[in-house]
Amino acid sequence: MRRTLMLLATALTLVAVFLLLHLLGGRQYVGALSGTREGGALGLVLGLLYALAWFGAVLLAPILLLAGLAGASLQRAPPTRRG
DSSP: OHHHHHHHHHHHHHHHHHHHHHHTTGGGGGGGGTTOSOOHHHHHHHHHHHHHHHHIIIIIHHHHHHHHHHHHHHOOOOOOOOO
């Protein structure tokens, strides 16, 4: 049960970090990674963080979410005594 909650919490955290960076305007600095935008060092860092958060939210979060849900559905209930 603990592993299942950890997978679900990690997936939700990845999505939350991506949404936070998106709301902070990190998307406009992704161009700094290819050298097409000027943003200085802060723009480069924000663009890199946004790109990593995007990959985490799009690629890792669904896998972790599905693994957590599958783990939760496959857990066995403790056996009950029939009297």
